[in-house]
Amino acid sequence: MTTILITGASRGIGAHTARHLAGTGATVYAGARHPEHVQTDDGPDLRPIGLDVTDDASVTAAVQRIRDEVGALDVLVNNAGVPGSWAGPAEIGPDDFRDVFEVNVFAPARVTRAFLPLLLRGEHPRLVMVSSGMGSLTLQSSDATYADIAHLPYPASKAALNMLVVQYAKALPEVLVTAVDPGLTATEFTAGSGHSVAEGAAAVITAALDTTGPSGRFTDRHGPTPW
Numbered sequence: 001m002t003t004i005l006i007t008g009a010s011r012g013i014g015a016h017t018a019r020h021l022a023g024t025g026a027t028v029y030a031g032a033r034h035p036e037h038v039q040t041d042d043g044p045d046l047r048p049i050g051l052d053v054t055d056d057a058s059v060t061a062a063v064q065r066i067r068d069e070v071g072a073l074d075v076l077v078n079n080a081g082v083p084g085s086w087a088g089p090a091e092i093g094p095d096d097f098r099d100v101f102e103v104n105v106f107a108p109a110r111v112t113r114a115f116l117p118l119l120l121r122g123e124h125p126r127l128v129m130v131s132s133g134m135g136s137l138t139l140q141s142s143d144a145t146y147a148d149i150a151h152l153p154y155p156a157s158k159a160a161l162n163m164l165v166v167q168y169a170k171a172l173p174e175v176l177v178t179a180v181d182p183g184l185t186a187t188e189f190t191a192g193s194g195h196s197v198a199e200g201a202a203a204v205i206t207a208a209l210d211t212t213g214p215s216g217r218f219t220d221r222h223g224p225t226p227w
C-alpha cells in the first residue's frame with residue numbers, strides 16, 4: 001500500500017492529483033489550509049488533513065497524525081504554491097519576494113524536513129516538488145518559451161526550488177527527488193488560462209508513481225525538461 005501526502009490539495013492541480021492517486025489504490029493525505037474544502041468520494045482512501053505549509057504548528061500536527069495513523073510516508077508532493085505580485089522593478093519590494101518565497105521555497109523545505117523521518121521509513125521514498133517552466137533559466141532565455149514574460153518573484157522562487165531539487169537529490173541518495181512542470185494549466189492560479197487540470201497534473205502523477213528515477217530530474221508531462 002502506497003501512502004502519499006500532497007500539499008495544496010484543496011483545488012487545482014493538487015486536488016486533481018490527490019483524487020487520481022487515491023483512485024490508483026494509494027492512501028492519499030490531501031493537505032489543505034481548509035480541509036473541509038477537499039472533495040472526497042466514497043471508495044478511494046482520500047484523507048483530508050489540515051496543513052498550512054507556512055505554519056510550523058500545522059506541519060507538526062500533520063506529521064503526528066500521519067505517523068499515528070500509518071507510520072510511514074512513501075511519497076511527499078510539495079505542490080502548494082502562489083503566483084505573487086506582478087509589480088515591475090520600480091514598485092516591487094522585498095516583502096513581495098518574501099511572500100512568494102515563503103510558500104514556494106521555504107515551505108517545501110519546512111515540510112520536507114518535518115516529514116523526512118516518515119519518508120525514510122517509506123517504500124521507494126519519493127519527493128516531488130511542483131515547480132514551473134517559469135523557473136527554468138533555459139526556457140526564460142532569448143527566443144525560448146518565456147522570453148517575453150517579465151514576472152519577478154514567481155520565476156525566481158521556482159528557480160530556487162529547482163536548485164533545491166538538485167541539492168536534495170545529492171543530499172538524500174535514498175530518496176527519488178523530482179521537480180515537475182505542470183505547464184500552463186487552467187486553474188485559479190492562471191484565471192483559467194491553459195490546458196486542462198488533468199494535463200497539468202499528469203507530470204505530478206507520473207513523478208509520484210515513478211520508482212525508478214533517476215533522481216534529480218526536471219520533468220514535464222512529455223519527459224525531461226531543461227533546467
Ligand SMILES: NC(=O)c1ccc[n+]([C@@H]2O[C@H](COP(=O)([O-])OP(=O)(O)OC[C@H]3O[C@@H](n4cnc5c(N)ncnc54)[C@H](OP(=O)(O)O)[C@@H]3O)[C@@H](O)[C@H]2O)c1
Pocket residue numbers: 007008009010011012013014032033034051052053054079080081082103130131132133181182183184185186187188189190194200
Ligand atoms: N496553473 C499553472 O499554470 C501552473 C504552471 C506551473 C506550475 N504551477 C504550480 O502548480 C502548483 C499548483 O498550482 P495550481 O495551478 O493548482 O494553483 P491553485 O489552483 O491556485 O492552487 C494552489 C493551492 O495551493 C494552496 N496553498 C497556497 N498557500 C498555501 C499555504 N500557505 N498552505 C497550504 N496550501 C496553500 C491553495 O490552498 P487554499 O485553497 O487554502 O488557498 C491551493 O490548494 C503551484 O505550486 C504552482 O506554482 C502551476
